[in-house]
Amino acid sequence: MSHATERIPVVVGVGDVVSGSAGTSADPVEPLDLVLRAVEAAIADTGVSTLTANIDAIHAVRTTSWNYEDLPALVADRLGVEASRRSTSSIGGHHPARLMDQVGHDIAEGLTTAALVIGSETQASVRALTKSGTNPADIGWLTAPGGPPTFSPDDLGSAEMQRAAILAPVQIYPLFDIARAHRLGVRPTESLRASAELYSRFSCVAARHPVAWSPVERTPDSISTVDSTNRAVSDCYPLAMNAMPFVDQAAAVLVCSLAAARDAGVPDDRLVYLWGGAGVSDTPDLLARSTFDHSPALREAVRTTLSAAGVTGADLTVVDAYSCFPVVPMLLIDELGLSPDSTPTVLGGHSFFGGPLSSYSLHAVAESTRLLRTARGSGSPAVAMVHANGGYLTHQHTILLSTAAHEDGYIGNPDAVSLSTDPVSVVHSYDGPAVVETATVMFGRDGAPDQALIVARTPAGERVAGHAGADVAAALHAATTESDTSVVGLEIDVIDHDGTLTVTMNRTDKDVPL
Structure with missing residues (x-):
């Protein structure tokens, strides 16, 4: 095995878990406890018992439902490993893909042998405890380090967004949806129907997923029709098309070098190769952007990722789009050149699989890994793209996974590129x-x-x-x-x-x- 070959990053173990489900109560669970279940599942998924000792890095997607000063350190302590390379991201749905890319880079550079990427949210538990008047700390949730969620004024958006009172995701994503539909010449009723049909197909995927929060198939009419259980939120998105953040879900992915996997005796049918990807960021100030009818950051991230790998959208076997609102997967469909009636999800979207805030796409990495394993031996190497979105179509990161190593090994870049565009001027007192x-x-x-x-x-x-x-x-x-x-x-x-x-x-x- 050559030096370059031994540093090829491979996914060897995945685990994701859920506690309770929509309409079904469960005992409140702390995010740390839930993510430890996911980590245990990911380690067991490797098929060997010796890889844990090789874990020298743990990277966490920021937990929003409860604060941890250093969640990776808590997990390392429970595993009995040092994990000297540790990090916790900021809030943002792009981070699972970015952290996977970072791990791939670190393994390729010889900086890491084996790494865990983890994410956990128990917003359903927090909500239930709050409604009952119970302080999570009083039932044993960690407060040192740890504690209730904190709020930063930076989370409010730019000064211009605050002035305009255009701040919340439920307000902002419809603005993109309406602009995109107009660009394509699609009438409002046609756009609503297309969104409902897309999300109906998503619900069918969620209905088959064992970790989904709402595993029930929905018809397009039940998704688009406003009634007492599906209230109107915006003019293009009734409640069923909005993300559901009140879930208890966690995921963990174990990545190591090919050499470490072979030394540990990981079966070949467990190996999924992490090719890597690309990240691009638009200006966080929504009102300074040049357009609302597409996402320049998404376009550039997709094109860079595909170009580096030498593949096209047609070559992808598996696609998972971040799906907080229908316009996001629709934009990915546009950029990949997929059929309008495609179903770019392995989970079922935030509305039906569940929206564990920033860690959603880590579940997509886990499920894409499983799907690629089943696709092995079907001829040409199977390739999966996982797309992750942060902010308001602000931060985009896409990564590729495959049943075979890329001829160039790791071909990604964890460092996001910032778009360079002239900001649009917002006039006051007009x-x-x-x-x-x-x-x-x-x-x-x-x-x-x-x-x-x-x-x-x-x-x-x-x-x-x-x-x-x-x-x-x-x-x-x-x-x-x-x-x-x-x-x-x-x-x-x-x-x-x-x-x-x-x-x-x-x-x-x-x-x-x-």
């Missing part, structure tokens, strides 16, 4: 005409339009962005639903009062105040 770039209507729990979020361009090319109240929301919703036409391109007159917008919609027959 009073005049504008053209809508994208907009969405949010609904209250009573089912009525509650708020409109509008991003528009002035004749000078500057951007005006903000929010308007229920009257504007109702009028905007009526204007688009009556004719089943996109709000994008709508000519308006707007007055900006520190992010609160007064809007008049211009029609050819008369001006209709919004």
Whole structure:
């Protein structure tokens, strides 16, 4: 075995676990305890008993439901290993793929022999304990180091986003969905139907997954139809199309060098080769971006990953898209050139598999590994892509796994590239005409339009962005639903009062105040 060959990174063990499920209560579980179950499962999955002693690195995706100063150190202590290389990511769904790429790089460089990548969320337990008035610390959850979740003002978004009150994922992803549909010439009803059909196919995948939080097949109509159990959240996403973060799920992936795997006697049918991938970051300031109809960061991450590996979207056997809202997998379908009726998930998406916050895509790595193992021996090497998304289509990272080693060994790069683009200027106190770039209507729990979020361009090319109240929301919703036409391109007159917008919609027959 050559020096280069012995440093090829391979996935040798995966484990993911769930405690409880939607509609089924379970005893509250601390994230540390749940991730230890996943680690135990991943070690057992290797088929050997000797690899644990070789673990010299543990990297954790940030747990949001409970704070740990150093979760990798706690896991290392329970395993009885030193794991001198340890890290915990910040919050962001791209980190599972990035950490896998980091481990691949470290193994290829001889810095690491065997590494665990771990992630755990028990937001369902936290929610249940909070509702019962129980402090998790009072039932033994670690507080030293550890403790309740903390909140950072940085999590609020940019100053411009705060001013416009465009901050939450349920507000922002519809803006991308509506802009993309307009670019493709898809009417709002057609877009809603396409999202429902995609998520119906996703639900069928989740229904077969033993770790899924909501393993029930759903029809497109049950997903798209608003009723007492599926309330309207935004004008393009009822509740069933929104991520479900209140889950108790954990995952662990064990990666080592090919030499370490062979020395330990890991059976060849357990080995999945980590080729690596690429990460690209857009500006975190949503309102400074050049476009809403696609994700430049996603496009660049996918193209870089495929180019480095010398493959195309058509060569992929398995694809898992980060799926917090339908527009994200749809954008990946666009970039890979897949059929519109494809099903790019191995899990079932955040709505049905469950959305364990930043660690979702680590579950995708685990399941992709299992699927590749079953695909071995079918002829050409099978290749899987796992796509991970952080922020608001801000941070994108994709990695490739395969049943065979790449001829160049590890071909990834864990360091994200930042897009270099000129930021769009957001104008304040604007009073005049504008053209809508994208907009969405949010609904209250009573089912009525509650708020409109509008991003528009002035004749000078500057951007005006903000929010308007229920009257504007109702009028905007009526204007688009009556004719089943996109709000994008709508000519308006707007007055900006520190992010609160007064809007008049211009029609050819008369001006209709919004």
